[in-house]
Amino acid sequence: MKQHICTHINGEATEFLCDAADTLLQVLRDNLRLTGTKEGCGTGDCGACSVMLNDRLVCSCLVLAVEAQHSQIETVEGLANGDSLHPLQQAFLDHAALQCGICTPGLLVAAKALLDHNPSPSESEVRFWIAGNLCRCTGYDKIVRAILAAADNMRTTHDGAQS
């Protein structure tokens, strides 16, 4: 029997039907066509499927879609503000922090969770935080630079706005 789920995705009330065994990742991609969230491993190891669920960073491949009932979900599609990219997205472009791009949405969501939690992370804090996001292409260095640059940029903009 299909279950009827009412949830919020990127701030918008959203409903869907799913089977009890469907993962949140399957429903995001296949039912809701939010294909920014990627599937790498399907077992919690690669982080390509990272989303925010009720303010916690999780692997959507290890969440059942039915668990989304009355919850708040944020995906990579919610990062940009209309046509203007989030500073993290811009920094990834500026620093060439991607090649094939499969890991990128997950890394962007994970990096945003980090900066929300700690606006001035050290390089080693960035590296530990993204340990659950695997990238087979870049060697990580450009990703780490991009996250640190975005953090800098966001602090400057934020401090500027305050003064």
Add this chain to the structure above:
Amino acid sequence: MQYQAPTDLADVAALLASADGKGRVMAGGTDLLARFAAGMPKPDVLVDIKHIAELMDIEQASDGSFTVGAAVCGAAISEHAALCSAWPGVTEAMDLIGSVQIQGRASLGGNLCNASPAADAVPALIAAGAICRILGSQGERQVSVADIICSPGKTCLDSDEFVVSLYLPPRPPRSADAYLRLIPRSEMDIAVAGAAVNLTLDSADVVVAATIALGAVSPVPLLVPRAADVILGSKLEADVMTRFKSVVSASCRPINDKRGTIDYRNHVAGVLAARAALIAGKRAAREGL
């Protein structure tokens, strides 16, 4: 598979009982859903326990004891300053599990009931003397964490029973614990060996109580009272630690696999236990008199 998310403790036991052995509890799902993805047969009824207050709470009693809901996620445990300061070993063991993403979901109850020989939080809970509150359709019982796991992947829980919470007893002043593991990488891997030490010092820094538990070096996490005897009455002097290391190594019953040979695991368990004892000793001494 049917999904149920009861908000009442009694409903969990009732759902499990009526599923007649074909029900399963889910906390964070980081073990369970990964196993479904790998093709493990699904239960008829999956009972999500995260909507029940008792399973999601951390409570400190006036005697200093803590009751941690079995489904509280690792991130919430790390955010609990009083728990982290009272039980640094238990909380650092939990914090080692997986990535930030896994920490958003993984629980102590899941780590325990998954019954993996290499589970990181289990040796720390055993060393801490943690006690499980277990509820089933026939009523409630308290079982020490050390007695929960019977064999790899198997617990002593009946099919209608589940863990409600983990109780960490009050402890004397100058007590502390520590957990260390070895993995081939710096993050995101399964322990080759793990060691937890919980101890109490007297005012002269002499060890007056100690519990040592090891992970990944036997089919089930191992209590090593013989090793505790070596450090009891000592100030963790170098010669004592050398004897301690060899007693720990001699107590291990590991397997050879791609993560490590028997000899390597025996050796590493000794080294980790000795380091963990020294860390626990320093932490306990810092606590003042």
